């Protein structure tokens with residue numbers, strides 16, 4: 278099993294996601310090869326790994342979207358699971374509010390949809406068409422569409438990868454606030470070591486089809502880039518990713 282330097286243990290009663298011996302193969306190649314991972318209820322976990330290491334494959338398995346892949350293993354996830362991708366994937370022929378409430382069960386979906394849009398800072402934009410929104414605004418709609426369903430697990434596959442640096446910082450603040458309020462477990466795939474440190478309670482690194490490192494982020498908020506503890510953790514994560522932190526300035530891998 279994956280080792281946890283702190284916090285959750287493999288059979289922690291509060292684990293809401295429980296993955297054991299997960300194998301996912303394309304042809305005769307095992308992309309995931311006996312992977313174990315737990316997420317606690319409300320826990321925010323960032324998933325790092327080199328390109329092609331299988332991060333999206335793991336997310337798709339958790340989302341139940343891996344129909345083109347063979348596999349074995351135990352995969353327990355709460356219901357419902359929500360997914361946010363790098364592109365917002367809004368239906369262009371539906372207005373913003375209609376995108377948020379599409380297929381939404383339960384009482385008063387329109388009121389809940391409006392409240393969700395207000396939460397992401399888009400009150401008053403309910404009747405707007407997706408094409409009239411910026412990339413950051415479209416991602417806000419995508420977050421509203423996910424969180425209005427009160428998911429037990431939010432899967433995010435590089436959700437801010439296509440946004441400019443300032444918008445990304447604003448989205449980090451928003452996502453932290455939304456997660457503190459709704460408390461889903463979160464598995465966030467990112468290439469950005471700083472994004473992982475700023476957002477996550479725990480960072481896991483995928484290597485050779487398994488969780489190769491599992492590191493709690495014990496830094497006080499707000500997580501300042503300048504602190505010694507931040508720099509040490511950043512260096513450790515870059516090492517886990519096989520990047521020499523002294524050789525280059527970029528944190529994206």
Ligand SMILES: Nc1ncnc2c1ncn2[C@@H]1O[C@H](COP(=O)(O)OP(=O)(O)OP(=O)(O)O)[C@@H](O)[C@H]1O
Nearest residue numbers: 303308326327328329330331332333334335345468
């Ligand atoms: N549908 C598919 N058919 C065949 N091989 C696939 C398929 N999807 C993914 N793979 C392979 O599985 C491996 C893992 O892919 P995956 O997209 O999960 O990696 P990743 O870590 O998310 O990569 P990146 O960071 O570049 O997005 C890659 O080698 C990829 O080529």
